[in-house]
Amino acid sequence: MMTDPVWQDAARLRQAGGAGSPAHGSPAPVGPVHGGxxxxxxxxxxGRRMRAMDWSATPLGPAxxxxxxxxTIVNLMLTSSFPMFAVWGPQLTFLYNDSYRPILGDKPExxxxxxxxxxxxxxxxxxxxxxxALAGEATYHEDRLLVMQRHGYREETYFTxxxxxxxxxxxxxxxxxxxxxxxxxxxxxxxRLTFQLDLAExxxxxxxxxxxTAAAAEAxxxxxxxxxxxxxxxxxxxxxxxxxxxxxxxxxxxxxxxxRLLDSFGPALxxxxxxxxxxxxxxxxxxxxxxxxxTGGGGPAAAFAGIGARSLLxxxxxxxxxxxxxxxxxxxxxxxWTDTDAALAEDVAERTWAAVERALAEAALRAANKAxxxxxxxxxxxxSRLAAEGERLRTLFRQAPGFMxxxxxxxxxFELANxxxxxxxxxxxxxxxxxxxxxxxxxxxxxxELLDRVYASGETFVGRNMPISFQRRPGEPLxxxxxxxxxxPIRDEDxxxxxxxxxxxxxTEAKRAEEELQQLNATLEARVAEExxxxxxxxxxxxxxxxxxxxxxxxxxxxHDFNNLLQxxxxxxxxxxxxxxxxxxxPLVDAGRQAVDxxxxxxxxxxxxxxxxxxxxxxxxxxxxxxxMSELLNRALxxxxxxxxxxxxxxxxxxxxxxxLELALLNLVVNARDAMPDGGALTIRAxxxxxxxxxxxxxxxxxxxLSGEFVQLTVSDTGTGMPAEVRAxxxxxxxxxxxxGKGSGLGLSQVYGFARHFGGTAWIESxxxxxxxxxxxxxxxxxxxxxxxxxxxxxxxxxRVGGHVLVVEDDPIVALTVATALExxxxxxxxxxxxxxxxPLLEAGGFDLLFSDVVMPGTMxxxxxxxxxxxxxxxxxxxxxxxxSEDVARATGVMVLPKPYRxxxxxxxxxxxxxxxxxxxxxxxxxRGGEGER
Numbered sequence: 001m002m003t004d005p006v007w008q009d010a011a012r013l014r015q016a017g018g019a020g021s022p023a024h025g026s027p028a029p030v031g032p033v034h035g036g037x038x039x040x041x042x043x044x045x046x047g048r049r050m051r052a053m054d055w056s057a058t059p060l061g062p063a064x065x066x067x068x069x070x071x072t073i074v075n076l077m078l079t080s081s082f083p084m085f086a087v088w089g090p091q092l093t094f095l096y097n098d099s100y101r102p103i104l105g106d107k108p109e110x111x112x113x114x115x116x117x118x119x120x121x122x123x124x125x126x127x128x129x130x131x132x133a134l135a136g137e138a139t140y141h142e143d144r145l146l147v148m149q150r151h152g153y154r155e156e157t158y159f160t161x162x163x164x165x166x167x168x169x170x171x172x173x174x175x176x177x178x179x180x181x182x183x184x185x186x187x188x189x190x191x192r193l194t195f196q197l198d199l200a201e202x203x204x205x206x207x208x209x210x211x212x213t214a215a216a217a218e219a220x221x222x223x224x225x226x227x228x229x230x231x232x233x234x235x236x237x238x239x240x241x242x243x244x245x246x247x248x249x250x251x252x253x254x255x256x257x258x259x260r261l262l263d264s265f266g267p268a269l270x271x272x273x274x275x276x277x278x279x280x281x282x283x284x285x286x287x288x289x290x291x292x293x294x295t296g297g298g299g300p301a302a303a304f305a306g307i308g309a310r311s312l313l314x315x316x317x318x319x320x321x322x323x324x325x326x327x328x329x330x331x332x333x334x335x336x337w338t339d340t341d342a343a344l345a346e347d348v349a350e351r352t353w354a355a356v357e358r359a360l361a362e363a364a365l366r367a368a369n370k371a372x373x374x375x376x377x378x379x380x381x382x383x384s385r386l387a388a389e390g391e392r393l394r395t396l397f398r399q400a401p402g403f404m405x406x407x408x409x410x411x412x413x414f415e416l417a418n419x420x421x422x423x424x425x426x427x428x429x430x431x432x433x434x435x436x437x438x439x440x441x442x443x444x445x446x447x448x449e450l451l452d453r454v455y456a457s458g459e460t461f462v463g464r465n466m467p468i469s470f471q472r473r474p475g476e477p478l479x480x481x482x483x484x485x486x487x488x489p490i491r492d493e494d495x496x497x498x499x500x501x502x503x504x505x506x507x508t509e510a511k512r513a514e515e516e517l518q519q520l521n522a523t524l525e526a527r528v529a530e531e532x533x534x535x536x537x538x539x540x541x542x543x544x545x546x547x548x549x550x551x552x553x554x555x556x557x558x559x560h561d562f563n564n565l566l567q568x569x570x571x572x573x574x575x576x577x578x579x580x581x582x583x584x585x586x587p588l589v590d591a592g593r594q595a596v597d598x599x600x601x602x603x604x605x606x607x608x609x610x611x612x613x614x615x616x617x618x619x620x621x622x623x624x625x626x627x628x629m630s631e632l633l634n635r636a637l638x639x640x641x642x643x644x645x646x647x648x649x650x651x652x653x654x655x656x657x658x659x660x661l662e663l664a665l666l667n668l669v670v671n672a673r674d675a676m677p678d679g680g681a682l683t684i685r686a687x688x689x690x691x692x693x694x695x696x697x698x699x700x701x702x703x704x705x706l707s708g709e710f711v712q713l714t715v716s717d718t719g720t721g722m723p724a725e726v727r728a729x730x731x732x733x734x735x736x737x738x739x740x741g742k743g744s745g746l747g748l749s750q751v752y753g754f755a756r757h758f759g760g761t762a763w764i765e766s767x768x769x770x771x772x773x774x775x776x777x778x779x780x781x782x783x784x785x786x787x788x789x790x791x792x793x794x795x796x797x798x799x800r801v802g803g804h805v806l807v808v809e810d811d812p813i814v815a816l817t818v819a820t821a822l823e824x825x826x827x828x829x830x831x832x833x834x835x836x837x838x839x840p841l842l843e844a845g846g847f848d849l850l851f852s853d854v855v856m857p858g859t860m861x862x863x864x865x866x867x868x869x870x871x872x873x874x875x876x877x878x879x880x881x882x883x884x885s886e887d888v889a890r891a892t893g894v895m896v897l898p899k900p901y902r903x904x905x906x907x908x909x910x911x912x913x914x915x916x917x918x919x920x921x922x923x924x925x926x927x928r929g930g931e932g933e934r
Contacts, residue, residue: 571817
């Protein structure tokens, strides 16, 4: 009989693979064959494990004694890439191939064990099917649900498989064979898709936000089979969570109508929700974020017990970075929440809130449409009234006795001009022409510049008896006129200046009559006296300006040297503390450090007064700051002046430069003191105010164009008061009523500039003989004041990166103390006195970090050195230290430490920079041998 050629091809393939098999291209013999092919041929890892296993210790006995039927089914299973297993014998001994192993999950070793032990968790479901197979009936099951425990928790799985009886050589059923495939992912995906489509269809027909959330909660609750599902919303403060409606099965109480503190459920869990993470808790009793042996039965665990929840899945909804709502799923027993559960819950939450937003938008649109219809009728009725009123106003504008015009845009294009204005300028062709084009002869007289300034600043300008020259008739010379007028900004609906309104009168005749009268009444002596007085005032103002500038320059230099002295003292105190640790000298070291801190504060105040220090806005508690100054304020007053401080409760924080605030308050207190030569009372008050346009109670702030939330700070005295003409000029720079040499005229201008810089304003209320009140509006800060805290110290024995630091410092004492302290901290130090000396060392390389002073002798400053170092080695960390230097503003991209700094703070900064450099993969070169200090 001819053999099919495929057997010959198969024989060659087996020989090439080294497997023992017939070698002559013929099919293997049928029937019991002793010494035939190995039953465990191939099979990958399971084949190797079966070959290595001692089968004599199992109910199957030695493999060489197995019946051919078992050998055949095992060989078929091992050589297949499809998941398969077989059970054989009285105990249904379990055998499987490589493809089946993932289905077992984390179960213990199953090879050679009884089938009922391997799948004990689902044996009640499988045993009826096994019985049918052993009875000789083959069965097929598609997408059958099996709730098994193979990864440490119970989970739904779906399999398509067949159980086929296997007969031995006596034609009796001796075992069972199964080929299977797991379809869990597909089945769950199909269920999820169906659920999502049904939910979308259900939500599409709902318009009530509460009904939408309730329907979604019920749908996902039933789909996932949980005990309770619902949505909660947070209050505006983000501290309370409230539930309007939810869904629960018959055995769990509803949470509808309840509100609870979020933090009662544990800060760790709530922090995850506020950060936008979906929260999964499989078991309240074992979750380390909740259970705490020190709280006994209280704490978060008690809060969850109070609502009957043992496990939960919570999805947060964030709007503008704030937690606004949650979708919660609760179970009364422990449950493992899968990634699929979480993904479905997140999808439902997003779909639900999208439907809620749609419903709210539709409701708002319906309400807007109704309002629009009502307004439309009112607008149509008003339009006719406005048309008549507009015509009347145009007639009044045209016939007004004073000149008027309306200018549009930054080029001041004439939009309207009345008859009087056209008669004044001698032209009719003004409309739709820019002012500079229509009136070219006015160029250079300052009026166009005034128009530009009012348009840019938005501040009204009033001119009185101002001369202007027009060419009122072609070919004639310019004619001088005197005008009293106002330039008033016109603002659009957004508050931006869109044009100017000009209104005034020609006062030429009155002006000339006044001048003639003055010339008749004036005397030469009066004019000379006025000229001398004016010259004296100018000289005093010039002298005061020069003094202020000289003080600023002197303060800058003193600050640099004084801060270097303070730095040297701080470094020496640090070294004394390290070398005298554990002795009674510590109180003296602490006292010395307090003195250094007070000295540094004094330098900062000097620099702020001299205006040589950049503003540093920070959130300030006004009550604490003023009370902290009370001793200084009392020292600034005399014994016959009583200081009273009256602050409202719940005072808002403000964002200001603290030093400028203290300087402004000190200026006000000193002025009040000088206004009370016979003693009296000085009262400082502060209260919260909210300004709105049209608010009569806050006229000053509204008049200055302010609105919003402010803190109002007032300083009142019982002194001599101010006449109206002094009050009108009190905020002008260099204006003073004090004797020459006793006042700079800058105190109140600093107060006014301080208030305006930080978003507020200042004003004066005063009458002669009845005292003075100066008020400030300071805008409320949106953040809470920072609490002072000692810098965190590195733990003893903590691992330090270390490294080779190039220290550039011209002050020998500062350089010595800093270098010694850094060496004690584990750094290798190379020291130079100038940037010029440091540059060749940087070019040679070998340093992990550059630490340099800013102001040094030589051709380069510390900022120049830092820039050069960054060009040479962009990855080199750079830290600058300065006692004072305006040049430090150019030092972008580097850390700047103000002197005096604490040594432990310096060590912390260097450690942080070197650690960050090592984390991003920057190679830290080893220090070069033989280098020392320079």
